[in-house]
Amino acid sequence: MAEPRVPGGRGAKLELPCGESVxxxxxxxxMREYDCDCGDNHAVVTDVHPPSRFVPEFLVNVLRETVETDDDLGEFGTAHIMGVVLEEFPGEVxxxxxxxDQDVGYALVWLTDFDSRRLHEIVVELIVELMEHAVSHAENDDAMTEFEEEMLDFDVSEFVEQYRSERDFSGPHDRAV
Known part of the structure; x- marks a missing residue:
């Protein structure tokens, strides 16, 4: 007997922003990208992907130490990152x-209207904004000035290009969380 396709149930079907479904x-x-019938690639993120998919582990550790979460998802991680992306781009995620559904191996999944490289850039931009916000609350004008000066030299596209070329997705920090 066929299982019904209900939201959140076994065999869930996602309606993508492009109009296709999966x-x-x-x-x-x-999977990091889904090759869609629409002709585009859509970024795929699951809750088991580590946040170091997007930024170095030392920065993930800093974020975990400084960002307080008040949900049942635990310490700051991929689900929180994707929550921020979803909040900023509600029609594209x-x-x-x-x-x-125990057959898939993950609990949460996100697909975006943009490819994995563009998602990576967006995540880095949003993390920089988060860091800037945190520094602004430090009540230290020197720290804010120094952060702003550092950010003048920071090129998100260049960072993403370098990080993606150097990142070892089979390394010790690329594990299920």
Whole structure:
């Protein structure tokens, strides 16, 4: 007997921003992009992808030490990053909670209307904004001035290009969280 396709249930189907749809069983934990029938690639992120997919582990550690979360997702991680992306781009990101579907290996999945490289740039931009906001609350004008000066020399595209070329996705920090 066929299982019904219900939101959040086994075999959930995601309606993509481009108008196409994809079953969560067509998405695996190692997938970073979905080659869509619309002709575009859509970034794929699951909750088991480490935040170091986007930024170095030392920065992930700093974020975990400084960003307080008040949800049941635990310390600052990929789910929080994607929550910020979803908040900034609500029409360009779809997500699904599939924790009841033990066949997929992840509990949360996000797909974006943009490819994984563009998503990477967006995540870095949003993390820089988060850091700037945190520094502004430090009540230290010198720290804010220094941060702003450092950011004048920071090129998001260049950082993403270098990080993606050097990142070892099979390294010790690229593990399920």
């Amino acid at each position: 079953h969560v069983h067509d998405l695996d934990m190692g 779809v997500s699904e909670n599939v924790e009841d």
